[in-house]
Amino acid sequence: NGTMLSGSKRSSRNQLQDIRDDIRDIAVCNNTTNVNKTIDATLKSETNNHIDSNHNNIFKGTCRTMETTTVGDEKLPPKQSAGDRTPTIPPSSAKISTSPNLSTLSARLRSATTLKHVEEKMNTNAVVDFIRGLNIDSRRQDGSATEDVDANMEEFLRVPFRIENLLFFGLAICFDSFLNVLTVTPLKFIWSCLCLVCTIVRPGKGVGVCRFHRRHLYQLLRVFVIWFVYRYALCPISLGRLYHWIRGQAMLKLYVLMAMVEVFDRLMCSFGQDALDSLYWNTTRRPYHPRMIASTMVVLVYATVHSLILFVHAATLNVAMNSADSALMSLLIGGNFAEIKSTVFKKYNKQNLFKITTSDICERFKLVLFLGLVLLLNCTQGGMNQEMVNDYIYMSFVIMGAEMVCDWIKHSFITKFNFIKSSVYLDYSLVLAGDVTGIGHESMHIEHTHAVVKRLGFAQIPLICVMLRYLKEASRYAGTLTHNGDSNHVLYSFAVVWTHGSWRMITNYLLSFFLCLLGLKFFLGYFITRKARSIILYGPFEGQVEPEPKRRQAV
DSSP states (O other), X not given: OHHHHHHHXXXXXXXXXXXXXXXXXXXXXXXXXXXXXXXXXXXXXXXXXXXXXXXXXXXXXXXXXXXXXXXXXEEOOOOOOTTOOSOOOOOTTOOXXXXXXXXXXXXXXXXXXXXXXXXXXXXXXXXXXXXXXXXSSOBOTTSOXXXXXXXXXXXXXXXXXXXXXXXXXXXXXXXXXHHIIIIIHHHHHHHHHHHHHHHHHSTXXXXXXXXXXXXXXXXXXXXXXXXXXIIIIITTSOHHHHHHHXXXXXXXXXXXXXXXXXXXXXXXXXXXXXXXXXXXXXXXXXXXXXXXXXXXXHHHHHHHHHHXXXXXXXXXXXXXXXXXXXXXXXXXXXXXXXHHHHHHTSOOOHHHHHHHHHHHHHHHHHHHHHHHHHHHHHXXXXXXXXXXXXXXXXXXXXXXXXXXXXXXXXXXXXXXXXXXXXXXXXXXXXXXXXXXXXXXXXXXXXXXXXXXXXXXXXXXXXXXXXXXXXXXXXXXXXXXXXXHSOTTSTTHHHHHHHXXXXXXXXXXXXXXXXXXXXXXXXXXXXXXXXXXXHHHHHOOOSSOSSOOHHHHHHO
16 A cells, blocks of 8 residues: 555656646747746645645546546546546656646636736826826926916916015014114113102102013113123224224135124024013013023123124125125125025925025015115215215115025025925915914013014114114214215214204204104004004905905904
8 A cells, every 4th residue: 555655646746747847838839928937836836735635635636637638639548436546647658738727727827917917007007197196397298398387387486576575574574673672662761760760769659650560670671781782792892993804804704704694693583582582581570580690691692692793794794885896795695696505405394484584584674774874884984975875875786686686586496396385475474464463472561573573583682782883983983074074965964963063952853863763663563563454354465456255254
């Protein structure tokens, strides 16, 4: 029995090897590629199953296969009975033809090949649909443009108009906040001093409504910080020496200096509002705590450093406007376009773009203020005729034009590369309008401009200190303008009053000028508040006559 079983195993192996060879011949004849591995794996699995299973199943399967197999033109012997355990082996010279099992396997292979091609085609179509869904270039397969190209170009061309509307609105807000510190803060300082005196006279009660509160201490500290920075940080610096030191530097040093000034200016803007908020919180909540002194020192250090940075920036602009060659002017204008390189090719979302927009608003106001201060200083120094004033105004327009073009290019390509619609600037104006009207800031009791100033990162105190220093420098040249200047000069009458007028006349002039600024501040504040309420109720329209009723009802 053992001999018979071992012989049957060898016979089964030989038969399955013959079947394997025949299937390979069929695959070659049908030119089927890459199926040998599949056939080997299939037959190997079948061989293992036949050898490891019961011998009866092996013999039965073999006999069943041999019963339905033809050799040439002759029929194979019929299936043996169940009692005969010896399989019938075909002659070694016989060639096994295609059996139904082999036909089924070949059909399966052809079906698998067809399914593979269909699957590859489906995957290719899915990839193509996914790439089209990304809308990367908005073009068809043949390279022609789709309707999205026109829509994208329309959005690209809308950006300069909408960014200028937002910058103009933000510029008006910055000017109103600046005038608020320049006019309203002195009045609050006087009222705080009066309340302090009344509280000292009648401790704990005051005189009528004149009672000193902790919020009055914050106004006193703000004025103290402005005076300290102006008196002990900026006044000791000679503007003439700083001017000639900057003019004598190499272009490379000036380029590095301007880059450092811009970087630290933005860093100080983001840090300053937090420092002032911390000072207000400690003043109103725990004025006797040691953290109160620490907060005051932090604000003093911040205001001093930021004022020095802005003072150097204004002096550099003064050198550029008065230089004979246009090298430094080209450096200032080229710095704006260098900003495009550092911002355009980065990934932004709406929140990051809003930070860039608010920074551009503050930079635009700072540039307008510094150009006005430099013009005032040059006019009071004398020696400027009408032609020189016209040249200066022309250069100012060139600088502002370069700043505007730089902002247009920067924001247009940022929105293009990051797939941000131009309507995002309308949302930004809505956010600023909410800050102006106080929506969402009902618990704040500092100032009505505090929320929007913090949102913009506008540095009020350092700009006030720099302006006061330039006004002092201009008043120092008033005597020179009086003795050597032209009587037809636009500032000649003011110079005569400042140098030869009485204290009463000077006080009247200053009080009149202060009242004019105060009236301008209230008028501008009224205009901004009305514009902000209009934006909130009806939205920032562009050429629409009537607002949308759905939006008005929703608001």
